[in-house]
Amino acid sequence: MLPHEKITAAIRAASDGKRTALVPFITAGYPDPNAFIDTLSAVASVGDVVELGIPFSDPMADGMTIQRSSFKAIEDGVTLSWIFEQLARPECSVDTPLVMMSYLNPLLAYGYERLAKQAVATGVCGFIVPDLPYEESDELRNALEAQGVGLIQLVTPATPNDRLKILANASKGFLYAVTITGITGGDGGLPANLANYLDGVSAATALPVCAGFGIRAAADVSNVGRHAAGAIVGSALVEVLEQGGDPAAWLRNLRPE
Amino acid sequence: MRAEISAAEAELLLQATIKGELPDTRGRFGPFGGRYIPETLVPAFERLEQGIADHLHTDSFQNDYRRELREWVGRPTALSHAPRLSERWGTDVWLKREDLAHTGAHKINNAIGQALLAKRLGAKRVIAETGAGQHGVASAAACARLGLPCRVYMGAVDIERQAPNVDRMLRLGAEVLPVETGDKTLRAAIDEALREWVTDPDGIYYLLGSAVGAHPYPYLVRELQSVIGHEARQQIIEQAGGLPDVAFACVGGGSNAIGLFYPLVGDADIELIGVEAGGTGDGLGQNAATLATGTPGVLQGCYSIILQDEHGNVQETHSVSAGLDYSGVGPEHALFQAIGRVKYISATDSEALEALEELCELEGVLTALETAHAYAAAKKWSADNPGKRILIGNSGRGDKDMPTLTKYPARTRSYAAT
Numbered sequence: 001m002l003p004h005e006k007i008t009a010a011i012r013a014a015s016d017g018k019r020t021a022l023v024p025f026i027t028a029g030y031p032d033p034n035a036f037i038d039t040l041s042a043v044a045s046v047g048d049v050v051e052l053g054i055p056f057s058d059p060m061a062d063g064m065t066i067q068r069s070s071f072k073a074i075e076d077g078v079t080l081s082w083i084f085e086q087l088a089r090p091e092c093s094v095d096t097p098l099v100m101m102s103y104l105n106p107l108l109a110y111g112y113e114r115l116a117k118q119a120v121a122t123g124v125c126g127f128i129v130p131d132l133p134y135e136e137s138d139e140l141r142n143a144l145e146a147q148g149v150g151l152i153q154l155v156t157p158a159t160p161n162d163r164l165k166i167l168a169n170a171s172k173g174f175l176y177a178v179t180i181t182g183i184t185g186g187d188g189g190l191p192a193n194l195a196n197y198l199d200g201v202s203a204a205t206a207l208p209v210c211a212g213f214g215i216r217a218a219a220d221v222s223n224v225g226r227h228a229a230g231a232i233v234g235s236a237l238v239e240v241l242e243q244g245g246d247p248a249a250w251l252r253n254l255r256p257e
Numbered sequence: 258m259r260a261e262i263s264a265a266e267a268e269l270l271l272q273a274t275i276k277g278e279l280p281d282t283r284g285r286f287g288p289f290g291g292r293y294i295p296e297t298l299v300p301a302f303e304r305l306e307q308g309i310a311d312h313l314h315t316d317s318f319q320n321d322y323r324r325e326l327r328e329w330v331g332r333p334t335a336l337s338h339a340p341r342l343s344e345r346w347g348t349d350v351w352l353k354r355e356d357l358a359h360t361g362a363h364k365i366n367n368a369i370g371q372a373l374l375a376k377r378l379g380a381k382r383v384i385a386e387t388g389a390g391q392h393g394v395a396s397a398a399a400c401a402r403l404g405l406p407c408r409v410y411m412g413a414v415d416i417e418r419q420a421p422n423v424d425r426m427l428r429l430g431a432e433v434l435p436v437e438t439g440d441k442t443l444r445a446a447i448d449e450a451l452r453e454w455v456t457d458p459d460g461i462y463y464l465l466g467s468a469v470g471a472h473p474y475p476y477l478v479r480e481l482q483s484v485i486g487h488e489a490r491q492q493i494i495e496q497a498g499g500l501p502d503v504a505f506a507c508v509g510g511g512s513n514a515i516g517l518f519y520p521l522v523g524d525a526d527i528e529l530i531g532v533e534a535g536g537t538g539d540g541l542g543q544n545a546a547t548l549a550t551g552t553p554g555v556l557q558g559c560y561s562i563i564l565q566d567e568h569g570n571v572q573e574t575h576s577v578s579a580g581l582d583y584s585g586v587g588p589e590h591a592l593f594q595a596i597g598r599v600k601y602i603s604a605t606d607s608e609a610l611e612a613l614e615e616l617c618e619l620e621g622v623l624t625a626l627e628t629a630h631a632y633a634a635a636k637k638w639s640a641d642n643p644g645k646r647i648l649i650g651n652s653g654r655g656d657k658d659m660p661t662l663t664k665y666p667a668r669t670r671s672y673a674a675t
Contacts, residue, residue, distance in 0.1 A: 057570040058444065058556065060451045061295045067438055079568040104293055105555045108258065109569030131293045131555070135283070139258065156297040158458055163299070181297050182456045 003125035004150025006097040007049055007173035011208040011230050014048045020225030023210050024251055025051040025101065025234035027069035029078030031241055036083075037092045039247060043237075044096040046251040049174075049210075051128065051232060054080055054102035061130040063185030065235040069242065080110050087122035099126040099152065099173065104140075112143035119149045126150035126173040134167055145172070152176050157197055161204075168205035177201045177211045177228060185235030190214050190223060198227035221254045258560055260288055260553035260595065267596035274598075275523040279589070284472020284559075287595065289588035292471040293555045298451075301458035306473045308378045313480060318373065325369045326484065329402065330359045332366075334485075336492035337651075341619040346639035349646040351497060353489040355513065355653060356624065360395045362653030363485055363513040364466060368395035370481035371464045372403050380462030382406040386450040388415055388443030388509070389580035389627065390422025391653055392466030397431035405462075407431040410450045412442040415579045422657050440573045443509075443583045447557050467510025468587035471558030475515075475587050482516025485650065490520055493648055503528040503638065505631040506650035508601065509545065509581035511590045513652035519589075522598060531590060532634040534576030535603035541566070545574035547586040548594050548601035561588040577606035577661065578626035580653075604633035610665050612636060613655060625653035626661065 150172025212232030387393030439445030536544030
């Protein structure tokens, strides 16, 4: 199985078990780089796929929570190289497929070919790059796909239908449906027309659709779960980490009993 | 992506620039530029690109734009001969007086042009970022003029050092939002404006103030600022009897420099020199000399030269002038450096302060701290090139810098004894 197929398979396994796949997001190395492997393992014990945020100095699509975590992680010396080193350590035995969320510049600085190879070696099966629109993505996509690693596309409520089809065809692993027009960490709740939107996105692709942005509670997960295969939980989980909470326990509470 | 350009490619890219073929359809100036934005903004950028194609070069738009420039901005701005400075430096010095434009800097050329465009595109409100506050003031004034609500994002550090401009924006009816995240200067203000835009891509027009960011902004800003170079070229021929040997402009994001240089690029005999902020030293974080010391990367929507560490994190900058305090630079400047058409050098904080004082003393012009960097470099150049004719883009006036300048007592004058 190719790395990006592992992502798809993990989400499908949840769907087969009549569950909404849970995709937790953490900023790598936050709040404490020394606890990175423990935090990752805890989150991976509940999540079906784990999204790892690579800290960046200019997180333009992120709200205050993820910005704060990103700046703190940079101060603590967390870099892409450091994250790969940690993932390669023998005590890091996470089987859950990992997806990295990174702005483009850290990936560019690291080098695309080296990135794809390190990804495969450390269980990273896909990438989400919020400032890389499809039109600029060939070079990175080709480098990743040469190693079987997927570039996951995002679609939003502002995406026109013809573009939705192009993005759906290009995506690997899953298709990321942004629920709102806005940045991460909003507290405005999920939009009223969510069902129609997610149904439309699901109809455009053979891949599972995971919805993200604005998902903060069990009710949001079940709401999203009626119209998408998975729910991505970012800022709300980072807040739990910020407050020293137990991420695994918090995530378990998102699942309906 | 790659940033290297062969000599043969460089010549082709120079010719393409002169013919007006750049940026290409993908928003590239050679290897630089492009559009690196969140998916939510893609339709908004496509609408903006289409809007520019539909309006910018039509007679209807150009008539409105030129009327505003003439009747409201006060263009053409003067080209002033600087006789006493010329005598001191041993060169023939001419100043393109953008400080005389309405609101006190070149920024208004772009702000009124984009506000006219926003109106045509049906925007409900305008957002803008500002560093020195000049673009914020220009945007606030242009929006007031056209009846558009305006919100300006400004870094907390800049709010402190450019207080007079904050008050001006408020009086011109704009809302000023302090940005407390990131570096709390221009870069953070742009990030925050982009975050706001994502929340309402249909209703908001983002009035970007420099020749930076994702396509089509570097192109749009260049088109609107080129009035500087077109006027200066004609004026210097009429008033001095010929073209200059060299032209200097300060470079932060690079909007006044692109406006002055772009119409002169085809004049092969004019040397073009951009002057960045050398700050307090050569170390990372001590300056904002992006082109001199940076490396290729993607920041805030375009592939250009940026100040970054080996991990791709953008570095904070230092300059005494808020308007040059930026970790990136417009992609067309990155191209001009790569093909060798423009030379980019830097001047330090103290060189700029000294130059500002000399200009005040000899020509009665209080120039902006940003602009003073161009004077510092022009003075040095003069020492090696006596008798040559120099054109300096006097991009703005220094009234806004008084809070900063009061920290550096004037060296040439003291209060008369009482």
